[in-house]
Amino acid sequence: QVQLQESGPGLVKPSQTLSLTCTVSGGSITTNDYFWAWIRQPPGNGLEWIGYIDFSGSPYYRPSLKGRTSISRDTSANHFSLQLNSATPEDSAVYYCAKMSNTWTMEYWSKGTLVTVSQ
Numbered sequence: 001q002v003q004l005q006e007s008g009p010g011l012v013k014p015s016q017t018l019s020l021t022c023t024v025s026g027g028s029i030t031t032n033d034y035f036w037a038w039i040r041q042p043p044g045n046g047l048e049w050i051g052y053i054d055f056s057g058s059p060y061y062r063p064s065l066k067g068r069t070s071i072s073r074d075t076s077a078n079h080f081s082l083q084l085n086s087a088t089p090e091d092s093a094v095y096y097c098a099k100m101s102n103t104w105t106m107e108y109w110s111k112g113t114l115v116t117v118s119q
Helices: 063-068
Strands: 003-007 018-025 034-041 048-054 059-061 069-074 079-084 093-101 106-109 113-117
Touching (some): 003 106, 018 093, 048 069, 048 079, 059 063, 059 069, 079 093
Antiparallel strands (some): 018 079, 034 048, 048 059, 093 106, 093 113
16 A cells, blocks of 8 residues: 655745655555656645656656746655745645556545645
8 A cells, every 4th residue: 555645844935945745655656657746736726736757757847837846756765855946825735745657547645735835
């Protein structure tokens, strides 16, 4: 059973960097044909895909966030991370990490963590 757990600050000031880490247990982030995704849900809105990092370590980003998003991984720690630069209040959301198959199915999800961007 794969489990994912996010960690990171719940409050970020505007213009600062929003940083989260997702630690994976029960499976390796280097397993072929799987992808490790970040998704968020702003208050009152639907889910929004942010990006993912694939089993070889290549990242892919939502085009509208590409310029200020970075997804990386640490294979020795079996975790992957999200950095969102120049955060604004519009980045406030519940952030999830997930394991995604090569058929774009989100097989496992984290519980989600609320990040608020505010002074």
